Amino acid sequence: MRSLYQNHHWQNKGSIMRPFIESRKASGSNEVNIEIVQSYVECEYPIDExxxxxxxIIPRTENSVWVASSFEHAFDDLVINLDRDTYEAIADTWPILxxxxxxxxxxxxxxxxxxxxxxxxxxxKKWFVASIVGNISFExxxxxxxxxVQQAIELVISQSMTLWIEIAENKPNLFQQFSKGFLKGLTAAVTATVFAFLGLNSEQQD
Structure with missing residues (x-):
């Protein structure tokens, strides 16, 4: 990403990677907030005030990137020593996961x-919902x-939100355990706002 850094003023503001749903840094604006640091580009999409x-957006090769959202350590205990029986149990409760x-x-x-x-x-090491985009320019x-890349961002947001809702609805105790560090619960209005932003029907994202 050298060319990108050469052609744009940027600085590391002490940013650290944040979970998928988080308090806004840039309040008072509906614009996407973009911060470029040494190892990634952070994109913050407002969903309410x-x-x-x-x-x-994380560099992968000279012409490809990961597009990803962080779920931190949410699934460490759930998938430790994952085997076929455990996977089938997960699939029964959380098919999207x-x-x-x-x-x-x-x-x-x-x-x-x-x-x-x-x-x-x-x-x-942390858990991410991710996709890859190749054959792109960093100029x-x-x-x-x-x-x-925009399509991959929409995909990652959609899949992340759908996963978040599935865990919250199907296993609330687990959701409460790993929601530490995340927003403590999503209102229906916030959820609807996210899906509206993506042009999706939240009732169909089961």
Missing amino acids: NNAVVVY ANLLENGIKERYQYGALIVMEDSDYCE TLEDLFGQR
Whole structure:
């Protein structure tokens, strides 16, 4: 991403990677807030006055990126020593989670996958819902945020929100455990706002 940094004024404001749903940094504006740091680009999409969804664009190769949202350590205990019986139990309770896990295991990133990547701020492994976009340019922000990256961002937000809702509805005790560090519960209005932003019907995202 050297060209991107050469052509745009940027600075590391002490940012650290944040979970998918988080309090807004840039209050009072409906614009997407973009921050460029050494290892990634952070995109903050407002969903109401106080909260936002956060997506990261992370360099992968010279012409490809990960587009990802962080779920921190949410699934560490759930999928430890994952075997077929455990996976089938997960699939019965959380089919969306199971599908994203399978996509990650089989490296099928086109439709979103749940994978473990390094949080470059803490240099520790965390869970991300992610997709890959290849054959892109890093010359300018306009090049980086082309149609295919925008589509991947929408995919990651949609899959992340759908996963969030599935866990909240189907296993509220687990949801409460790993929601520490996340927004403590989403109102129906906030959820509807996110899906409206994506042009989706939230009632169909089961």
